[in-house]
Amino acid sequence: MAGLASPLRVCRGILKELRAMQGPSYKRSLAYSYVMDQFRKNKVTGERYCRAQQEALHASHTYLCLLASTRSHQALHNLYHAKGECSTEEAAGLVGLRLPTQPGGKGWEK
Amino acid sequence: MFRRVFQLRNSFGNVISVCKSCPSHQYSKCLSKYSTASTGNHGLYEINLDRRKLKTPGGKLFTVPNEALAIAVATEWDAQSGTLKFYTMHLTTLCNTALDNPTQRNKEQMINSALKFLETDTICRLPNDVGTVSVNHTLICIFSVLLHCRYNVTIGSSSSILGPEIPQATKETFRQHLNSYSLWSLTGLEFVISQLKSILLSLGMVDRYLTVEQAVLLSRLEEEYQISHWGNVEWAHDYDMYELRARTAAGALFIQLSSENLTVKHKIMQD
Numbered sequence: 294m295a296g297l298a299s300p301l302r303v304c305r306g307i308l309k310e311l312r313a314m315q316g317p318s319y320k321r322s323l324a325y326s327y328v329m330d331q332f333r334k335n336k337v338t339g340e341r342y343c344r345a346q347q348e349a350l351h352a353s354h355t356y357l358c359l360l361a362s363t364r365s366h367q368a369l370h371n372l373y374h375a376k377g378e379c380s381t382e383e384a385a386g387l388v389g390l391r392l393p394t395q396p397g398g399k400g401w402e403k
Numbered sequence: 404m405f406r407r408v409f410q411l412r413n414s415f416g417n418v419i420s421v422c423k424s425c426p427s428h429q430y431s432k433c434l435s436k437y438s439t440a441s442t443g444n445h446g447l448y449e450i451n452l453d454r455r456k457l458k459t460p461g462g463k464l465f466t467v468p469n470e471a472l473a474i475a476v477a478t479e480w481d482a483q484s485g486t487l488k489f490y491t492m493h494l495t496t497l498c499n500t501a502l503d504n505p506t507q508r509n510k511e512q513m514i515n516s517a518l519k520f521l522e523t524d525t526i527c528r529l530p531n532d533v534g535t536v537s538v539n540h541t542l543i544c545i546f547s548v549l550l551h552c553r554y555n556v557t558i559g560s561s562s563s564i565l566g567p568e569i570p571q572a573t574k575e576t577f578r579q580h581l582n583s584y585s586l587w588s589l590t591g592l593e594f595v596i597s598q599l600k601s602i603l604l605s606l607g608m609v610d611r612y613l614t615v616e617q618a619v620l621l622s623r624l625e626e627e628y629q630i631s632h633w634g635n636v637e638w639a640h641d642y643d644m645y646e647l648r649a650r651t652a653a654g655a656l657f658i659q660l661s662s663e664n665l666t667v668k669h670k671i672m673q674d
Contacts, residue, residue, distance in 0.1 A: 297614065314482045324478040327471065351611045352659055356475070358615040359652035363482075363491055366645035373638035 303353045304332050310360035328353075448473035452480060461503035468587075472498070472660040493653030501590040501661075513589045514581045517596050521569055521577065525601035525622055543621065549612050550603060554580065577602065587661040595654035598622075598647060608655055615652045619644065 297303075307328055311319045319325055335349040385392055447466040450457040450473060457465040457480075467473050472494065479492045489496065550556065556573040584592060595605045599622040608618040620627065623644065630640055 311478070314478070322478065322481065323474045324481075327474045331471075347611065348659075351614070352656065355615055355652050355656050355659070359493070359649055359656060362645045362648035362652060363493075366642065366649055367488075367491055369638065369642045369645065373642070 297347075297350055297354055300332065300350055300353070303350065303357050304328070306357045307353065307360065310357065310364065313364060314360070450477050450480065459499045459502045461499075461505065463502055465498065465502065467498055469660045472657070475656065475660075491649075493650055494657060497591055497594060497653060497657045500594075501587045504586075510582065510586060510589060513586075513593050514578055517581060517589075517593055517602055518574060518577060520596050520600065520602045521574065523600075524603050525599070525624070542617070546603075546607055546612065546621075550607065553610060554606075577606075580606075584658075585662060588658045591654045591657035591661060595651055595658070598650045598654065608651070609658055615648060615655060619648050619651055623647070 298306075308319070308325070311322065311324055311328075315322055331349060332353070379387075382392055447468055448470055450465055459465050465476075467476065476492075476494050476498060479495055482491070554576055556576050581589065581592070592605060592609065595608070596602050599605055599618060601622060604613065604618045604621055607613045608615065613621070626640070635641065
Protein backbone atom coordinates (compact mmCIF):
# COMPACT_ATOMS: atom_id res chain seq x y z
CA MET A 294 0.00 0.00 0.00
CA ALA A 295 2.85 2.35 0.73
CA GLY A 296 3.98 3.67 -2.61
CA LEU A 297 7.70 3.89 -1.94
CA ALA A 298 10.16 5.59 -4.20
CA SER A 299 12.85 3.50 -5.83
CA PRO A 300 15.94 2.63 -3.73
CA LEU A 301 18.16 4.76 -5.95
CA ARG A 302 16.06 7.82 -5.35
CA VAL A 303 15.94 7.27 -1.59
CA CYS A 304 19.71 6.69 -1.46
CA ARG A 305 20.36 9.87 -3.44
CA GLY A 306 17.99 11.78 -1.20
CA ILE A 307 19.75 10.63 1.96
CA LEU A 308 23.17 11.51 0.56
CA LYS A 309 21.89 14.94 -0.47
CA GLU A 310 20.61 15.55 3.06
CA LEU A 311 23.91 14.41 4.57
CA ARG A 312 25.80 16.77 2.26
CA ALA A 313 23.49 19.64 3.21
CA MET A 314 24.08 18.85 6.86
CA GLN A 315 27.80 18.26 6.92
CA GLY A 316 29.27 20.09 3.98
CA PRO A 317 31.69 18.75 1.37
CA SER A 318 33.38 16.33 3.78
CA TYR A 319 30.21 14.26 4.19
CA LYS A 320 31.87 11.28 2.53
CA ARG A 321 34.08 10.80 5.53
CA SER A 322 31.21 10.55 8.00
CA LEU A 323 30.00 7.40 9.71
CA ALA A 324 26.50 7.84 8.36
CA TYR A 325 27.70 7.90 4.74
CA SER A 326 29.67 4.67 5.02
CA TYR A 327 26.86 2.94 6.90
CA VAL A 328 24.16 4.00 4.44
CA MET A 329 26.21 2.95 1.39
CA ASP A 330 27.06 -0.33 3.05
CA GLN A 331 23.42 -1.09 3.81
CA PHE A 332 22.23 -0.20 0.34
CA ARG A 333 24.81 -2.47 -1.23
CA LYS A 334 24.06 -5.34 1.13
CA ASN A 335 20.33 -5.20 0.63
CA LYS A 336 20.23 -5.45 -3.13
CA VAL A 337 18.00 -8.26 -4.27
CA THR A 338 20.01 -11.48 -4.30
CA GLY A 339 20.12 -13.71 -7.29
CA GLU A 340 17.98 -16.43 -5.73
CA ARG A 341 14.69 -14.86 -4.75
CA TYR A 342 12.90 -11.72 -3.62
CA CYS A 343 13.96 -10.82 -0.11
CA ARG A 344 11.43 -9.42 2.29
CA ALA A 345 14.31 -7.57 3.89
CA GLN A 346 14.55 -5.33 0.85
CA GLN A 347 11.14 -3.80 1.52
CA GLU A 348 11.91 -3.45 5.20
CA ALA A 349 15.24 -1.81 4.53
CA LEU A 350 13.66 0.41 1.87
CA HIS A 351 10.95 1.52 4.26
CA ALA A 352 13.56 2.23 6.95
CA SER A 353 15.68 4.24 4.53
CA HIS A 354 12.61 6.14 3.36
CA THR A 355 11.78 6.92 6.99
CA TYR A 356 15.33 8.14 7.63
CA LEU A 357 15.19 10.34 4.52
CA CYS A 358 11.92 11.81 5.76
CA LEU A 359 13.51 12.47 9.16
CA LEU A 360 16.53 14.27 7.71
CA ALA A 361 14.53 16.28 5.17
CA SER A 362 11.82 17.39 7.57
CA THR A 363 14.30 18.29 10.32
CA ARG A 364 16.16 20.48 7.84
CA SER A 365 12.95 22.11 6.52
CA HIS A 366 11.68 22.69 10.04
CA GLN A 367 14.98 24.25 11.04
CA ALA A 368 14.95 26.48 7.94
CA LEU A 369 11.40 27.67 8.65
CA HIS A 370 12.31 28.26 12.27
CA ASN A 371 15.30 30.39 11.33
CA LEU A 372 13.23 32.29 8.79
CA TYR A 373 10.20 33.12 10.90
CA HIS A 374 10.81 32.42 14.57
CA ALA A 375 14.47 32.99 15.34
CA LYS A 376 14.90 36.73 15.11
CA GLY A 377 13.94 37.43 18.68
CA GLU A 378 12.86 40.87 19.69
CA CYS A 379 13.75 43.84 17.55
CA SER A 380 15.64 46.80 18.97
CA THR A 381 13.93 50.06 19.94
CA GLU A 382 15.03 51.72 16.69
CA GLU A 383 13.56 48.91 14.59
CA ALA A 384 10.32 48.90 16.58
CA ALA A 385 9.96 52.64 16.05
CA GLY A 386 10.82 52.25 12.38
CA LEU A 387 7.93 49.77 11.92
CA VAL A 388 5.44 52.60 12.28
CA GLY A 389 7.60 55.22 10.60
CA LEU A 390 8.86 56.96 13.71
CA ARG A 391 12.37 57.74 14.85
CA LEU A 392 13.79 57.77 18.33
CA PRO A 393 14.15 61.25 19.85
CA THR A 394 17.68 62.61 20.09
CA GLN A 395 18.91 65.33 22.37
CA PRO A 396 21.91 67.08 20.85
CA GLY A 397 23.57 68.06 24.14
CA GLY A 398 23.05 64.59 25.61
CA LYS A 399 20.88 63.92 28.59
CA GLY A 400 21.83 65.39 31.94
CA TRP A 401 23.29 62.22 33.39
CA GLU A 402 25.29 61.22 30.31
CA LYS A 403 28.83 62.40 29.95
CA MET B 404 26.08 33.34 32.23
CA PHE B 405 27.46 32.89 28.74
CA ARG B 406 30.84 34.26 29.83
CA ARG B 407 30.93 31.73 32.63
CA VAL B 408 30.37 28.92 30.15
CA PHE B 409 33.24 30.23 28.06
CA GLN B 410 35.58 30.28 31.05
CA LEU B 411 34.65 26.69 31.76
CA ARG B 412 35.59 25.80 28.23
CA ASN B 413 38.94 27.55 28.39
CA SER B 414 39.99 25.94 31.62
CA PHE B 415 39.19 22.45 30.36
CA GLY B 416 40.63 22.88 26.92
CA ASN B 417 38.47 21.74 24.09
CA VAL B 418 35.99 19.89 26.21
CA ILE B 419 32.66 21.28 27.21
CA SER B 420 31.09 20.16 30.43
CA VAL B 421 27.36 20.49 30.37
CA CYS B 422 26.15 21.97 33.62
CA LYS B 423 22.51 21.70 34.52
CA SER B 424 22.16 25.24 35.82
CA CYS B 425 22.81 26.85 32.44
CA PRO B 426 19.87 27.16 30.08
CA SER B 427 20.45 25.04 27.03
CA HIS B 428 20.33 27.78 24.41
CA GLN B 429 23.57 29.24 25.73
CA TYR B 430 25.75 26.20 25.20
CA SER B 431 28.30 26.79 22.54
CA LYS B 432 29.39 23.73 20.72
CA CYS B 433 33.05 23.03 20.62
CA LEU B 434 32.89 19.42 19.64
CA SER B 435 34.98 17.83 16.98
CA LYS B 436 33.33 17.72 13.63
CA TYR B 437 32.75 13.99 13.80
CA SER B 438 31.01 12.34 16.68
CA THR B 439 31.91 8.70 16.73
CA ALA B 440 30.08 5.60 17.83
CA SER B 441 32.11 2.90 19.48
CA THR B 442 31.35 -0.54 20.79
CA GLY B 443 31.23 -0.61 24.56
CA ASN B 444 30.49 -3.48 26.90
CA HIS B 445 28.05 -6.30 26.09
CA GLY B 446 27.79 -5.33 22.43
CA LEU B 447 26.20 -1.99 23.21
CA TYR B 448 27.18 1.15 21.32
CA GLU B 449 28.31 4.41 22.90
CA ILE B 450 28.69 7.89 21.49
CA ASN B 451 31.94 9.81 21.89
CA LEU B 452 32.03 13.56 21.57
CA ASP B 453 35.62 14.81 21.48
CA ARG B 454 36.85 11.66 23.20
CA ARG B 455 34.33 12.06 26.01
CA LYS B 456 31.46 9.66 26.34
CA LEU B 457 27.97 10.98 25.96
CA LYS B 458 25.76 10.69 29.01
CA THR B 459 22.01 10.94 29.48
CA PRO B 460 20.47 13.81 31.48
CA GLY B 461 20.01 11.32 34.31
CA GLY B 462 23.76 10.76 34.48
CA LYS B 463 23.82 7.27 32.98
CA LEU B 464 26.17 6.31 30.19
CA PHE B 465 24.45 6.66 26.83
CA THR B 466 24.29 3.19 25.32
CA VAL B 467 22.16 1.86 22.49
CA PRO B 468 21.82 -1.77 21.40
CA ASN B 469 21.95 -1.07 17.71
CA GLU B 470 24.70 0.24 15.45
CA ALA B 471 22.36 2.05 13.06
CA LEU B 472 20.72 3.91 15.93
CA ALA B 473 24.12 4.91 17.32
CA ILE B 474 25.22 6.25 13.94
CA ALA B 475 21.97 8.16 13.52
CA VAL B 476 22.39 9.76 16.97
CA ALA B 477 26.02 10.64 16.19
CA THR B 478 24.86 12.24 12.91
CA GLU B 479 22.33 14.32 14.86
CA TRP B 480 25.09 15.62 17.11
CA ASP B 481 27.28 16.31 14.10
CA ALA B 482 24.55 18.41 12.54
CA GLN B 483 24.63 20.87 15.43
CA SER B 484 26.53 24.08 14.76
CA GLY B 485 26.88 27.07 17.04
CA THR B 486 24.44 26.41 19.83
CA LEU B 487 22.97 23.03 20.66
CA LYS B 488 19.38 22.80 19.56
CA PHE B 489 17.91 19.90 21.47
CA TYR B 490 14.52 20.32 19.83
CA THR B 491 16.01 19.08 16.56
CA MET B 492 17.61 15.99 18.10
CA HIS B 493 14.61 13.71 18.27
CA LEU B 494 16.42 10.37 18.30
CA THR B 495 18.70 11.53 21.11
CA THR B 496 15.69 12.61 23.14
CA LEU B 497 13.98 9.28 22.59
CA CYS B 498 17.07 7.32 23.61
CA ASN B 499 17.44 9.46 26.73
CA THR B 500 13.82 8.83 27.68
CA ALA B 501 14.17 5.09 27.13
CA LEU B 502 17.41 4.92 29.13
CA ASP B 503 16.44 7.16 32.04
CA ASN B 504 12.71 6.42 32.25
CA PRO B 505 12.27 9.56 34.34
CA THR B 506 8.62 8.95 35.16
CA GLN B 507 9.37 5.34 36.19
CA ARG B 508 6.67 3.81 34.04
CA ASN B 509 6.38 0.11 33.40
CA LYS B 510 4.98 -1.65 30.31
CA GLU B 511 1.51 -1.97 31.75
CA GLN B 512 1.13 1.77 32.30
CA MET B 513 2.47 2.55 28.84
CA ILE B 514 0.06 0.13 27.17
CA ASN B 515 -2.87 1.55 29.12
CA SER B 516 -2.07 5.09 28.11
CA ALA B 517 -1.64 4.00 24.48
CA LEU B 518 -4.98 2.20 24.44
CA LYS B 519 -6.72 5.33 25.69
CA PHE B 520 -6.17 6.77 22.22
CA LEU B 521 -8.23 3.98 20.66
CA GLU B 522 -11.60 5.42 21.64
CA THR B 523 -10.85 8.79 20.11
CA ASP B 524 -8.77 7.56 17.22
CA THR B 525 -8.34 9.99 14.36
CA ILE B 526 -9.34 7.69 11.54
CA CYS B 527 -12.48 6.51 13.27
CA ARG B 528 -13.91 9.98 12.94
CA LEU B 529 -14.78 10.47 9.32
CA PRO B 530 -16.12 13.96 8.71
CA ASN B 531 -19.17 14.46 6.57
CA ASP B 532 -17.58 17.16 4.46
CA VAL B 533 -17.72 16.67 0.73
CA GLY B 534 -14.19 17.92 0.31
CA THR B 535 -12.60 15.10 2.23
CA VAL B 536 -14.53 12.38 0.43
CA SER B 537 -11.72 11.88 -2.03
CA VAL B 538 -8.50 9.97 -2.33
CA ASN B 539 -7.92 10.32 1.39
CA HIS B 540 -11.24 8.76 2.23
CA THR B 541 -10.41 5.86 -0.05
CA LEU B 542 -7.03 5.58 1.63
CA ILE B 543 -8.68 5.30 5.03
CA CYS B 544 -11.05 2.59 3.78
CA ILE B 545 -8.21 0.55 2.29
CA PHE B 546 -6.27 1.00 5.50
CA SER B 547 -9.20 -0.24 7.60
CA VAL B 548 -9.46 -3.35 5.44
CA LEU B 549 -5.73 -4.01 5.87
CA LEU B 550 -6.02 -3.61 9.63
CA HIS B 551 -8.90 -6.06 9.61
CA CYS B 552 -6.77 -8.64 7.83
CA ARG B 553 -3.73 -8.10 9.99
CA TYR B 554 -5.28 -7.91 13.45
CA ASN B 555 -8.65 -9.53 12.81
CA VAL B 556 -10.53 -6.60 14.30
CA THR B 557 -13.25 -4.43 12.85
CA ILE B 558 -12.74 -0.74 13.24
CA GLY B 559 -16.00 1.10 13.01
CA SER B 560 -16.28 4.72 12.11
CA SER B 561 -18.52 7.49 13.27
CA SER B 562 -19.23 11.06 12.33
CA SER B 563 -21.00 11.98 15.54
CA ILE B 564 -19.39 13.50 18.58
CA LEU B 565 -19.60 10.26 20.55
CA GLY B 566 -17.39 8.12 18.39
CA PRO B 567 -17.66 4.45 17.53
CA GLU B 568 -18.13 1.66 20.04
CA ILE B 569 -14.90 -0.28 20.48
CA PRO B 570 -15.60 -3.86 21.59
CA GLN B 571 -13.55 -5.25 24.45
CA ALA B 572 -12.15 -8.03 22.25
CA THR B 573 -10.57 -5.40 19.98
CA LYS B 574 -8.94 -3.75 22.96
CA GLU B 575 -7.62 -7.09 24.17
CA THR B 576 -6.17 -7.88 20.75
CA PHE B 577 -4.30 -4.61 20.68
CA ARG B 578 -3.19 -5.02 24.27
CA GLN B 579 -1.68 -8.40 23.49
CA HIS B 580 -0.02 -7.02 20.39
CA LEU B 581 1.47 -4.09 22.27
CA ASN B 582 2.69 -6.44 24.98
CA SER B 583 4.93 -8.13 22.46
CA TYR B 584 7.04 -4.98 22.08
CA SER B 585 10.05 -4.32 24.30
CA LEU B 586 10.22 -1.36 26.66
CA TRP B 587 12.34 0.63 24.22
CA SER B 588 9.97 0.00 21.33
CA LEU B 589 7.00 0.90 23.52
CA THR B 590 8.63 4.22 24.41
CA GLY B 591 8.96 4.99 20.71
CA LEU B 592 5.46 3.75 19.95
CA GLU B 593 3.90 5.86 22.68
CA PHE B 594 5.77 8.87 21.34
CA VAL B 595 4.45 8.29 17.81
CA ILE B 596 0.90 7.69 19.07
CA SER B 597 0.92 10.93 21.04
CA GLN B 598 2.17 12.81 17.96
CA LEU B 599 -0.30 11.34 15.48
CA LYS B 600 -3.12 11.10 18.06
CA SER B 601 -3.97 7.72 16.61
CA ILE B 602 -2.97 4.21 17.61
CA LEU B 603 -4.17 2.74 14.31
CA LEU B 604 -2.10 5.05 12.14
CA SER B 605 0.96 4.38 14.29
CA LEU B 606 0.59 0.62 14.03
CA GLY B 607 -0.07 0.92 10.31
CA MET B 608 3.13 2.86 9.89
CA VAL B 609 5.16 0.45 12.03
CA ASP B 610 3.76 -2.46 10.01
CA ARG B 611 4.86 -0.67 6.83
CA TYR B 612 1.39 -0.19 5.35
CA LEU B 613 1.90 3.57 5.41
CA THR B 614 4.86 5.84 4.88
CA VAL B 615 5.55 8.64 7.33
CA GLU B 616 4.18 11.26 4.91
CA GLN B 617 0.95 9.32 4.42
CA ALA B 618 0.46 8.79 8.14
CA VAL B 619 1.01 12.48 8.87
CA LEU B 620 -1.37 13.44 6.05
CA LEU B 621 -4.11 11.18 7.43
CA SER B 622 -3.51 12.51 10.91
CA ARG B 623 -3.93 16.10 9.71
CA LEU B 624 -6.80 15.38 7.34
CA GLU B 625 -9.14 18.00 8.74
CA GLU B 626 -6.41 20.62 8.76
CA GLU B 627 -5.44 19.80 5.16
CA TYR B 628 -9.04 20.24 4.09
CA GLN B 629 -9.22 23.65 5.76
CA ILE B 630 -5.90 24.63 4.15
CA SER B 631 -7.18 23.66 0.72
CA HIS B 632 -10.23 25.85 1.37
CA TRP B 633 -8.73 28.87 3.14
CA GLY B 634 -5.09 28.84 2.11
CA ASN B 635 -1.77 27.84 3.60
CA VAL B 636 0.15 29.85 6.18
CA GLU B 637 3.78 28.85 5.87
CA TRP B 638 5.00 29.90 9.28
CA ALA B 639 2.27 27.93 11.04
CA HIS B 640 0.97 25.09 8.87
CA ASP B 641 4.18 24.07 7.15
CA TYR B 642 6.15 24.59 10.35
CA ASP B 643 3.83 22.26 12.27
CA MET B 644 3.73 19.74 9.45
CA TYR B 645 7.52 19.45 9.18
CA GLU B 646 7.86 19.21 12.93
CA LEU B 647 5.23 16.46 13.05
CA ARG B 648 6.91 14.61 10.20
CA ALA B 649 10.32 14.82 11.85
CA ARG B 650 9.04 13.58 15.20
CA THR B 651 6.98 10.78 13.64
CA ALA B 652 9.86 9.65 11.44
CA ALA B 653 12.21 9.66 14.42
CA GLY B 654 9.74 7.60 16.46
CA ALA B 655 9.16 5.13 13.64
CA LEU B 656 12.87 4.69 13.04
CA PHE B 657 13.46 4.27 16.76
CA ILE B 658 10.79 1.55 17.01
CA GLN B 659 12.13 -0.33 14.02
CA LEU B 660 15.75 -0.17 15.11
CA SER B 661 14.90 -1.17 18.69
CA SER B 662 12.95 -4.21 17.64
CA GLU B 663 14.97 -5.59 14.77
CA ASN B 664 17.19 -8.63 14.82
CA LEU B 665 19.82 -8.94 12.20
CA THR B 666 20.99 -12.37 11.11
CA VAL B 667 23.26 -13.16 8.23
CA LYS B 668 23.18 -16.54 6.57
CA HIS B 669 26.06 -17.35 4.34
CA LYS B 670 25.44 -19.48 1.32
CA ILE B 671 27.59 -22.54 1.42
CA MET B 672 29.43 -23.48 -1.73
CA GLN B 673 28.36 -26.88 -2.94
CA ASP B 674 30.78 -29.04 -4.87
